Amino acid sequence: MSGDEKNGFLMKVIGPKKRWRAYKARVKELPESHRAAVEAIERYLMHFVPTDGDSNAAMFEDLADLFEQAAADGTPIRDVVGDDPVVFVDEFAQNYSEGGYVPARTRKQLTEDIERAAGTEDTTA
Template sequence: MDISKFTAKVIGDLGDKRRWRQYKERARRLPVNYRTAIDAFERYLMVYGPGGSVAMFEDLADLFEQSAADRTPIREVVGDDPVEFIETFARNYQEDAWVNRERKRLVDAIERAMGDDTGS
């Protein structure tokens, strides 16, 4: 790996760490009930969901900060099914996720295999 790629990787990683710390600070400053909700969504995404990009968590913080500022009840933000809400929310950030690349790779491989299938 040349020095420019190495530097870009390190700076990118440091940038993400800085952004993650900023997100965590923003979440910490939310009113207690909004902070409880965002913490629960964060845990769900990390344990059961696709993980997520820093941008996704920043956008989640934006949503909860605005909702808190407007005094929008959490139920109005997330609806009746919090799992459906967060999974739909996260789907918008999964395009570059490794699992999607692997799914595409699998589909492409099977399509190639079917194209080579001579029926024998």
């Protein structure tokens, strides 16, 4: 893959670099448990076939919005993603893309990552 092809692919996956950096800065400000959950979801979402960079940028921005609000409200991760994070993320992603094949290993990894993130929440807040 040439440099131009690679950059074109990345733009399609993550959207414009400026929006991606702004999204990553927002995620960095989340509490540790919420940030870990968002990063797990982000890794999983990279397996979906993007429709275009703007749709994917909007998807990640909406993900940040969701978890920023959850953190502000003290909403536990499990209340956001439910019992099956794979179902949550698949349904979330369908609003932005045509979907994609996600290997079973990646689905299992998401479930384990969310379990770890939910287990690190400070429930005293």
